[in-house]
Amino acid sequence: MRKPFFRLSCAVLLCCCLTGCGSIQHKSRTDTAQSSKAPPKTADDFSISSDSENETVDEPSSADAANASVSESATQQEPLTGAAALYSNGQEISFDSSWQYADFSAINSGTATIYLADSDRKDIVVGVNAGHGTSGGSSVKTQCHPDGSAKTTGGSTAQGATYATAVSGGMTFNDGTAESTVTLQMAQILKDKLLAQGYDVLMVRNSDDVQLDNVARTVLCNNVADCHISLHWDGDGLGYDKGCFYISVPDGLKSMEPVASHWQEHDALGASLVEGLRTEGMTIYQNGSMNIDLTQTSYSTIPSVDMELGNASSDHSDSTLNSLADGLTAGVNAYFGN
Helix, strand or coil: CHHHHHHHHHHHHHHHHHHHHHHHHHHHHHHHHHHCCCCCCCHHHHCCCHHHCCCCCCCCCHHHHHHHHHHHHHHHCCCCCHHHHHCCCCEEEECCCCCCCHHHCCCCCCEEEEECCCCCCCCCEEEEEECCCCCCHHHCEEECCCCCCCCCCCCCCCCCCCEEECCCCCCECCCCCEHHHHHHHHHHHHHHHHHHCCCEEEECCCCCCCCCCHHHHHHHHHHHCCEEEEEEEECCCCCCCCCEEEEECCHHHCCCCCHHHHHHHHHHHHHHHHHHHHHCCCCEEEEEEEECCCHHHHHCCCCEEEEEEEECCCCCCHHHHHHHHHHHHHHHHHHCCC
């Protein structure tokens, strides 16, 4: 009876061994697959623990250290957001005929240029619009309001008109300098200061001439920027510098869309910019605003304002333009809570 029992015992033992070997082999394949997805090296991977002082350890090569640094940097890098995720630095942006209100533009073959901040990015795009500077713009008309209603105030276009000059030529300073030349200088200085503060900047006009009328400039900013600041000097004919102000929204426009939904934003941005200029010691005209019915704000769907930075008698030297840019930048910071 012992031999059959012995044989049975051996058979049971052999079966258990085979089962155990199969389980170990499966676990080994799983471990190998997991180990192939090793995490990136860090500085800790090259450290030696205190209980292994007598062990021989290979020092990492400079190439290994560089790879570890790159890997760690790539792991920590935040994903691009906002304009940086959509555009490249210095990219020219064309007018899109499918955008809201695009069909009200008559001159739109030009492009705007976007610049991205190098550091401390705020994911905020400021549209900087150097006023005037469109060849042939004064001979073309665009509709004053998207609903076809008449202008509620006078200005460069008379009250009651339903069509306005697409882009006027602008005034001339007392020293003979064209307003369009100074607004471009102002825009370039402001762009650099905003970029240094971490804002991205949409330069609506980046040269002496851009084939974008006032409607096209506004529509571009509506779709690319978070706010729209148009730079001007007033052609009031006065023989003295009356100071800076913004064009506020007249009551007659506040029930018309898109003004009805955004006029409070326009006025808040303007007031913030005027206060920034005031802190820089700039002269402010009266209470800092003047009600005028503008094409720009009639089509704007983002905070949008026309800034009048003086008149023909105003100093427009580099030092003054830099001070104006500092004030405007302070106003942008205050508006966005930065």
